[in-house]
Amino acid sequence: MSLSRPLMESEIRAAQDESHSAAETARKLNVSYNTYKKYAKLYDIMERCKCTDATGLPKVHNPYRGKYPLEEILMGMHPGYSPSRLRKKLLASKIKIEECEVCGYNEPRITDGKVPLVLAFKDGDRSNHVLENLEMVCYNCYHNTYGNLFGITKDNF
Structure with a gap:
């Protein structure tokens, strides 16, 4: 079992600037969403994320891909x-x-x-x-x- 690494505030801010959602920010930081959320709340920068409400970003289905293109x-x-x-x-x-x-x-x-x-x-x-x-x-x-x-x-x- 691997332990999560500590995240620096500047690292989180840079990832937030490049991301459209909190989940995307966590992926860019290569950590779980919960780890990202823990450190973002610790540094009080969770609100900086562009998509903080529960709606998230709409998923766009590509009709030209999948099992039946x-x-x-x-x-x-x-x-x-x-x-x-x-x-x-x-x-x-x-x-x-x-x-x-x-x-x-x-x-x-x-x-x-x-x-x-x-x-x-x-x-x-x-x-x-x-x-x-x-x-x-x-x-x-x-x-x-x-x-x-x-x-x-x-x-x-």
């Missing part, structure tokens, strides 16, 4: 990929915008701030993830263009 999905290499996740990746990568491609509807909901859109497959094949086959449409346009979203008819009742 967006390019591979759009080339059809992953036909079983979830359409809801594909919709999120398309919006995150700015390939598709949060607007109905048929009528232009783009008003966000009050509850969560998202635009209620559905990822529609023009040829009806949900495993065909080619970009030309994908269309962002509102629920109304989906119903008018492709039929019932959930496949429920009066005969099923």
